[in-house]
Amino acid sequence: MNAFTYPEVGATRLGPLPDRYHHLRHRTRVGRGRADLDTVGAAITGWRMHRAAGARVEAAADRAEAGGTLTVSLGAGPFRFTAPCRVVWTAYEPDRVGFAYGTAPGHPECGEESFVAELADDGTVWFTVTAFSRPAAWYARLAGPLVPVLQRWYARRLGSALRRIAA
Template identity: 65%
Template sequence: MTRLIRSLATAGPPPLSYPEVGATRTRPLPAGYHHLRVEVPIGSGRDVFRTAGAAVTTWRVHRASGARIRAESPRAEPGAGVEVSLGLGPLRLTAPCEVVWTVYEDDRAGFAYGTRQGHPERGEESFVVDLRADGSVWFTVTAFSRPARWYTRAGGPLVPVVQRWYARRLGRTLRKIAAG
């Protein structure tokens, strides 16, 4: 029994549940998954970009849009575990993830997390803020996913609709945060 407890304590976090790690950064998105890309205008100017980039990479936009976030780091960093949960009471879904890449550049900020074992889906999702050449600031959510649990398989075509709704909700929330 002591050996089992010691083994569990040193086992580390669950592994990622898909092989195409980093595909939201490198493209094309892998075949065999549902693909999502949502772009939302946030505003314009460097101050809006800075505020939006910080809100995305410190989990603020997720929290402000209604998700519960438990993260191993205050800012997105590769390898950091993140647990995202949505819903209420017994209808709350918890989704273990791991940050797989980040970008912190003069005109681009964001990250992607991948699903760990136990997540209702398999795949990856990125959240990136861009300051474009014309001064406009855009938020882009890119994802590929497929069901990993019985209830997401049963949800069928409803799951991508919910994912798109949530991505747009994040964009609207980020626009409000960036506007002050």
């Protein structure tokens, strides 16, 4: 798999999110306490979260590692869309676990998306999706304003999947 299809690699970690892209920020409570952080962190970085939300994931490794490659696909039959990605960064920290992937050639979008669980001081486990993207394929451009709606729906679906996994 080739390099990334956008120049702002790492912006979901370092910020700010770049101009000329659609921005997505979604945060939801997924659990409470260290055990829940460990559970959802493993689900995020081991692809279980995506699979529990209905995506297919084919990855070069069992868990997210910087530089690793994967494809994520959604849909069914002729309406299945495949998205080649490369892991940009990972966080395996005491109170923060997650990763970001960026788009690779052949992805219908251009940009980056991060998935992070954090343990707050009050014991709440929060899941945050941060992304910037713009259409790359003709069909993504054709879908226009529907794409951000679908991205928000998928971010909520990921949070729901993590709540179920933590429970």
